[in-house]
Amino acid sequence: ALARQGATxxxxxxxxxxxxxxxxxxxxxxxxxxxxxxxxxPERLVRIVLHGLVGPIQVRGHDWNLYxxxxxxxxxVSDSQIAAVLTFVRRAWGNRAPxxxxxxxxxxRTAIAGRTLPWTADELAGDPPAADSAxxxxxxxxxxxxxxxxxxxxxxHQLRYHPNLDLLGP
Numbered sequence: 093a094l095a096r097q098g099a100t101x102x103x104x105x106x107x108x109x110x111x112x113x114x115x116x117x118x119x120x121x122x123x124x125x126x127x128x129x130x131x132x133x134p135e136r137l138v139r140i141v142l143h144g145l146v147g148p149i150q151v152r153g154h155d156w157n158l159y160x161x162x163x164x165x166x167x168x169v170s171d172s173q174i175a176a177v178l179t180f181v182r183r184a185w186g187n188r189a190p191x192x193x194x195x196x197x198x199x200x201r202t203a204i205a206g207r208t209l210p211w212t213a214d215e216l217a218g219d220p221p222a223a224d225s226a227x228x229x230x231x232x233x234x235x236x237x238x239x240x241x242x243x244x245x246x247x248x249h250q251l252r253y254h255p256n257l258d259l260l261g262p
Contacts, residue, residue, distance in 0.1 A: 106177065109121035122151035131182070139200065145216075146159045150213070
């Protein structure tokens with residue numbers, strides 16, 4: 093039942109980028125079918141759905157460098173809905189990973205409640221940040237911030253402002 097509900101939600105939320113067959117689309121989104129990311133840690137998938145993913149990632153031997161927005165951090169998407177979508181994805185198109193329980197999603201949501209930024213593949217793989225990694229730049233009292241070039245790292249071919257997400261990203 094959870095996977096059936098997930099199929100409906102997947103078609104509404106995810107298929108536009110990842111395609112109805114889970115095959116992904118060049119320059120848009122990587123494949124989910126037979127993906128090592130889908131078959132791997134359910135924690136990673138929950139974190140991606142909640143907060144998004146930005147920067148380079150390798151899926152099925154192919155390099156991708158895109159931005160996926162998060163859907164669930166603001167609470168508009170329920171733990172049951174996230175569990176349903178992930179259960180569907182982990183069971184569709186030849187994937188054979190175990191289902192994801194809504195209580196598991198709830199625990200993950202609580203564990204990362206302070207997170208505001210999208211994840212990177214390195215963070216999700218458990219790699220510690222590089223010693224020279226940039227620190228979070230906070231806005232001043234007027235809501236403005238300055239990003240010095242020496243503090244920046246480009247993770248895409250070009251960046252643009254996404255006003256609907258209030259995010260500077262690929």
